[in-house]
Amino acid sequence: MSIAKTYTPADVEAKWYQRWQEQGFFKAKANPRKQPYSVVIPPPNVTGVLHMGHMLNNTIQDVLVRRARMQGKEACWVPGTDHASIATEAKVVALLKEQGIEKKDLTREQFLEHAFAWKEKYGGIILEQLKQLGASCDWDRTRFTMEPELTDAVLRVFVDLHQKGLVYRGVRMVNWDPLGQTALSDEEVIPKDVMAKMYYLRYEVVSDSLAVVSEGDQQNNADNQQLTTDNSYLTVATSRPETIMADVAVAVNPNDPRYTHLHGARLRIPLLGREIPVILDEYVSIDFGTGALKVTPAHDLNDYELGVKHKLPVIDILNNDGTLNEKAVLYVGQDRFAARRNIVKDLEEAGHLVKVEEYASIVQTSERTKAVIEPRLSLQWFLKMEHLAKPALEVVENDTVKLHPAKFKNTYRVWMENVRDWCISRQLWWGQQIPAYYLPDGTYVVALTAEEALVQAREQSGNEALQLTDLRQDEDVLDTWFSSWLWPISVFDGFKDPDNADVNYFYPTNDLVTGPDILFFWVARMIMAGLEFRKEVPFRNVYLTGIVRDGQGRKMSKQLGNSPDPLDLIKQFGADGVRTGMLFSAPAGNDLLYDEKLVEQGRNFSNKLWNAFRLISGWEVDAALPFPNDKAVEWFSARLNATITELDEHFEKFRISDALMTVYKLVWDDFCSEYLEMIKPAYQAPIDPETLRLTTGFLETLLRLLHPFMPFITEEIWHELKERGPKEYVCVAAWPKAQPVAGAPEVLARMSKALDVVAGVRTIRNQKGLGPNKPLTLAAKTDDASLLTDYDGIIRKLAALTDISVVEAAPAASVGFVTGGSEFFVPLEGQIDLGAEKERLGKELEYAQGFRDSVLRKLANEKFVANAKADLVERERQKLADTEAKITALEQSLAAM
Template sequence: MSTIASKYDPASAESKWYSYWMEHKLFSSQIDPNKEPYTIVIPPPNVTGVLHMGHMLNNTIQDVLIRRARMQGKNACWVPGTDHASIATEAKVVNMLKEKGIDKKSLTREEFLKYAWEWKEKYGGIILEQLKKLGASCDWDRTAFTMDPGLSDAVISVFVDLYRKGKIYRGVRMVNWDPKGKTALSDDEVITKEIASKLYYIKYQIEGSANEFLTIATTRPETIMADVAICINPNDPRFTHLKGKKAIIPLINRAIPIIEDEYVDMEFGTGCLKVTPAHDINDYELGIKHKLEVIDILNDDGTLNEKAQILVGEDRFIARKKIGKMLEEINQLEKVEDYKSNVGHSERTDAVIEPKLSLQWFLKMEEITQPALKSVMDDVIQLHPPKFKNMYRVWMENVRDWCISRQLWWGHQIPAFYLPNGEFVVAKTKEEALEIAQKEYDSKYTLADLKQDEDVLDTWFSSWLWPISVFDTDVFTTGKPNEELKYYYPTNDLVTAPEILFFWVARMIIAGYEYLGEKPFKNVYLTGIVRDKLGRKMSKSLGNSPDPLELIAQYGADGVRTGMLFSSPAGNDLPYDDKLVEQGRNFANKIWNAFRLVKGWEIDPKLDGSVNSSSIEWFENRFNQALAEINDHFEKFRISDALMTT
């Protein structure tokens, strides 16, 4: 017998066996009518991404589930892939071009996309290669990308279909604007943070009076130039004498009406509200109700434009401080107080969001969400842990129309084509659009007369099709699922993070019912957040996250995976500590030593072949008892408990 090393060497063992598995395509899955399918689709990481601790936890759990299914004799299929991540990737490419001395504005769309594709080919697959180091047993031959030709065609087909059903429309509405990314965002892409700010008490002079002022409290003095009214509550006796009068905006001396509406909270600030419809969603609604003018004083990059009249070209935050000083100099700043306010930030760039009136494309959500809401409430699709059901319900019952257009070049370009007469045609291709335009508007139109919409679709508008499009990209036009989709869909379990429950999970459910009349998965396992010893979310910016690849090199992939599963029940955060992966490494070494012990045993030739039946019976009973406990834990998605079963 060959000598077995006294200490387990994870690096050599993991490399050897993973290469063997890959070479023999042991993760591959094909249709087998004699086997029950078990399917997981990976939450596609951004092509900009590299492996972090959250990925480690998420993909370890997926791998545990998929390997268990293989052991149960099921036809296990784990589909990997990446997401094109419009905002994040475009930002990476723009920065790369800057380093080369190239301004995006100097390039045509085609030139920019050439650079973007080169970047994607060079960096876009890094995270998938890192997942292989983790030991992920995906069917790598099925690797998909949200901008692959077939998947892209599916996205365009869905847009055209929903538009023709009357579910997509184009209109001017208040949107969340990211001044750094220079694009609109959906409500779900805005992260609200409580930040320390200032409350400025500004004095507005009453028109026709030398000494009478009305004081307004605001956190945004830089928007006073966009004020179109001051609103008071009609039930507030303090301001009865001001009804029908006007006030003068400080610094620019423009008169605005004093209006009345019960919307105004008499207890907040001074009980008066400055109305700025272009820069606040609630003011916008108030403006519509009272037929007020809309004055937008901000450029797309968050600087002041000519309509501001003063500080033109200044950044909004610099302008805020300067206007505070200017108001103080003319004695129209009563006081400034420290104030905590909830401010929306871009989920991708972390820039402070600006409410902005913008012409965008929207998907009507009220009707299309109903089957998706019912399926979760009725436990047709089960969320684990179930505490997330109520959160899901609240969001789905209060959903707003989805802004699906983005002012970017990297992504799926919106298939709308504008005509010289101001109309537009929605079609899959320019040639199809021309046929419609010639038929409906002018037979003399040529391809040169058509100009495609410059915007691209929200990234989530492609990933919401993921459980379908990775198996069948034609079903969105034919309406007939191919054999793969019939076999693998619906998938079984989805493992993802709670923060994309609405971004992605809810929308996949919506798409599943809209196009197949069927749920996309049976269970959604929502992992917790990996946190450090101080309870902080691990991130590169805080410098509190270890390098996953270094952990694997030091402790072995199995050691790291086991360590992360020791304390990660569904939906609860994982308090990470290096001691966890040390325990994982030690556990792997114990298995190695047990293997050495068994391999070292020899059968005594003097024995007559009889066995100790009582020992075997005891072992089988104990094994079956543990197996029953483990299976029960798995059925309830208690992965950590299953690991600890002895």
């Protein structure tokens, strides 16, 4: 059999993925004879391409799904994409602009035609890329959040929640994205640390009822720049001077003695000249800024609440795109930031700018467009959350839904206990259009279809002459998350047919893998939807991955230029190398500091496995040879079964990175570095049939354990090992079960001692530069001579020894080491410079004696022995025993020289 010298991933990955699909291994259907295992993919944006976060998230999902499939479960991984209203509309608008087409010149229907055409051309790219990673999704089940069936589910839910009184329409302060020109939920707003400027402005006091101010108060106020008494000005600090045209009052604390004389006064807005009152409210902090707060209800949430309390007017000076409208009077048509620059210049020239200070601040930005958010009063649709949040909190608190790691329960609790109503409307065309229909008199009805709306409208108005043309559907669409919160139900058509076989079998799903950054506005909301519409949680476990960061701790992004292209990595290192590289240091909930060396390590692991396969496959068999490797086989069998048990425990606790490292060490260290070396025949010598049979069996078991992590190379080696039947793929081979090995603990302990002896000899070889194959002998001063007898062949072979003997004293010119309570000596006469070795041993003995004396002093300290923990004292005593044994060995080695 001709086997390639090196493993080339590009030669096998596409081949095996195609064969898995042809065999239908990824397809799932309701099967009462099997235990279901279902996972829904966090649907990537239809605009997206594969990035490092996707790589980590989908690798973990694939590991879980492939293992479940091998366990004999009906494994169903549902793929799909999210229509991503804001991101997709922005891309389509930009594309149209390149073609000389403006959105405003299109009808809604024309725009949607362009958008769907874009989606059909580019929307499936990321799913095709996931196949290169090895994702074993049931591609026949691919869903899209804006496909007709899922859109119908969204509209049904909106109508249902409106009928329950949970959906309402009202004017409230929202986060407004001037670039996307839409409202955003709190969770779609990202805080950004910036250095901002605070502008101190003078508002002229114009009230005739101004109280008399004493000379002392005048001086005090002037010093504090609160009140410039010569011209009767009040100084107000603001970070947004362009909004002063929307001011309707200035508030001061009624208990602030500096402003007692201003109670009932009126001020004049700088430049604009409009008069506004001074109002009193204890909300104003006396110690912050100047203690005088400009009140702009249309552009600040706290100001809005003050305005409602004091029955103040509302002046909205901004257009949807962030430019100033005619209500501003000044700078009309200018962008808000251009207006800021211009008004600061004009205020300074007019003598109204007292000073400017820089300070560290936080601005809120749009997650999608990166634009600075404007707090803005807007008529929107909202969903009441309190009713939905309470049961969704309970199921996480009582572990009906388990978060991994559990530390995120606290974060989840804080959010759920402080939840606010959800703004679910968006001022876009791409998305599910809100099923609300307005009558000519401005009232509205909510219905699934226009025809149903007409029936309701006639009943509501008493006007049977109303026609469909008299109704106007709400222009807004629903927040994208309002479709994805239904994902675990809607992908199984649980709204179209609540009793269908798929939803009854696969819902609730088993595990969800996602990032902690969407714990609230996706995970929590899915739990709410599941409890509200299925009376059952949507999943049992939530595995929260960390964020992939670069070596400087920065989140990887194309904007920063610090993220490699995942497909380039796959081409360079192979999908298996990338998968394992991502998982090597990716414990749940902790960020992954990406290092390409990890991916190189993953590729090296593939090569190590390939070379082990080539070694085994290259052995010739001599049927007449006896079986000489009982100790090696017995040990590796015990080691293998102990590892399977440990591996299953890691999976049970969602320690995926630990699971990989466990099997990695088993393959690299135990199998390749130790076991194969123990049983490997001499150069060009044959091997006995029983050893080869057992070793091949071990390799097959290792391939099954590795397959969820490294699907491609394991399938390639699986089929190269021997002829397989048409359905005999490692992809669907049984997951190994731990088998009890008689006396396993003793077997493992004894072999560990033997390998420690080998390690001691190898250390001496390295220290003395003797080379791995230079013949040496070993003398042992031990009470456990049976260890050397039982493992004579293994120790000789691995340590390259010609003889092992038991002695009463150290042989002449030997170097020793201590392990397992026994002393071992390697005679080196004629092998090394004895004078230099004697000097080295003398220094080592001096150091060991000094260390022993320090431990003795600690143990002689009665206070330490009396107060220290028992295990700490015992460790010190063990240190003393080990050091004294080492000193004895060194003294004997010196004496022998």
